[in-house]
Amino acid sequence: MLVLGIETSCDETAVGIVEDRFTVRSNVVASQVDLHAPFGGVVPEVAARAHLELLQPTIERSLVEAGCRLEDVEAIAVTAGPGLAGALLVGVAGAKGLALGRDLPLLGVNHLRAHVEAAQLEFGELEPPVVALVVSGGHTSLVVLEEPTVDGARPGFRQLGSTIDDAAGEAFDKIARFLGLGYPGGPEIDRLARSGDPTAHDFPRPLAGDGTYNFSLSGLKTAVIRELRRLEAAGREVDLADVAASFQEAIVDVQVDKAVRAATDLGIDTVVMAGGVAANSRLRARMADAMERTGGRLLVPHVQLCTDNGAMVAAAGANLLAAGQVAELSLSADPNMPLADLPPDPAGPTS
Template sequence: MIVLGIETSCDETAVGIVEDRLTLRSNVIASQIELHAPYGGVVPEVAARAHLEQLLPTIDHALVEAGVRLSDVDAIAVTHGPGLIGALLVGVSAAKGLALAHDLPLLGVNHLRAHVEVAQLEHGELEPPLAALVVSGGHTSIVAMDADGRFRQLGGTIDDAAGEAFDKIARFIGLGYPGGPEIDRLARDGDPTAFRFPRAMAGSGDYDVSLSGLKTAVIRELRRLEAAGIEPDLADVAASFQEAIVDVQVDKTLAAARDQALETLVMAGGVAANSRLREAMGDACERAGVRLLIPSIPLCTDNGAMVAASGANLLAAGTTASLDLAVDPSLPLAG
């Protein structure tokens, strides 16, 4: 069973091909970083136009890399939400065209679920119940996957997503775009205890997090130092800021896993590529006796392989979509 997955929810034009649910055949990404870098963030209209230009060549590249033809493909999977509406429409329209032209089943994939299920390509079939931390530029959610495969929201950000906070602070201190990898790189030379930035909602008794106040605290401290004529070590700023984000994500996620008696944790999404978060979560899970599954870095960021893997699960369950599949920019993971 070969599934071709199309991902165009934001600023990566990506196509992946998966065989028999667990075997990755190809994973091709056409990046738009250079297009959006001058703006310091994703411009939706620019993203949608770039998807239009890049999608068909990316599909061709993925087929060649996988060593298959479209006639070998058994189904077309596509992200239909959440994401940018214009970007989603490009991918869904292309998927419908391929499905109709080649008489193939169409599979509508939830972008967030796909981030979790891509772990099966490297760690084998996921065995719920389990916990998952989905942490990216637009999402920070702590969820439970129950035995029936459905997701339950346990907690998440009440304001900024972790990736959004990384990007905003990176931009404020003059780093490049995307900000997450730049903060990660700079922080490796810094002291994470140099600044004691707030860990909001650390003792709230729930699994929710807040990052807006942290971002504001960093900006206020830098402005205070500037007014006093003090030039801060930006590596220390980056390390201290990153540590504050990591502390909250780790503590809240492990508390949720412990309280829900979940012995497996999947960490997924673009921010799951952050080296300090991977290290800290690994240490915390080892101490807690929780099995941690983290995709390799290329499978953390938006990619087509995750859509193909999630779509293959839908196909195996007999869950297909009709050609009137709609995009949903706010499609939830739980519920």
């Protein structure tokens, strides 16, 4: 069965086609980076207008790369949230048109869940329980994928912790902009940090020892900016690579510590990393080392499946279809759609 997935939650117009839930037939991304780079961040109206122009040619290219026709597709999946309202609406409207025109099932996908379920495209079925660290431009959270309590239902996500202010991707973008680097900031800091000393600056690790699984990055950003201004006022030369490496290390330290601690506390041996920030080379390396030391298993997809893409939406949609969770044509976009669909565990440290 072929499922076509449409992703327009932010600034990437992406379409992927997945066969039988696990095989990627195509995964096409039309990037808008050049449109937003002059502004140092995503401009919602610009993103929505670009999606309108790029969606149809991206669908056509995805079909060509998959070696199939639209007539061969058996379901249409689309990101319904969370994300930018205008951008989401373009994708949802396009998916509705395809589903209605071809009389196909419509599948409304949670963008964050799709990031986690992208792992099945490389590692096969995700067998609960699994701890997932979801880190992207707008989201940083720890969740656990649990066994369903009802026969035939999908596994559910329970929230363990989340950021109380900025997400990791936002922090990378803001510090990159302050350092005069390009957009998006995450890849630029990752690149620059490879030639820097991660111990050069002693930046804080917010909430590192607070006993929860929450994150905070606003104070870290402030500390970096104050240190740069202090050095400038003192007339000292600033090695940007050292700053980037030290800043990145502070973020990675907390994320790795809390993800591994959550898995240990819950007695779970598998951790999934998902989202655009999961493409960060230092985070991937540190998490792999930490999980190896604990004897656990780390699942982190290829970089192309970490960033926003259509294949992850198609995979998540195929899972919905298998569970019989088909959306109505009245499906609407939900910019604030949560990832967790299970209530918090009152016995666990979440705040």
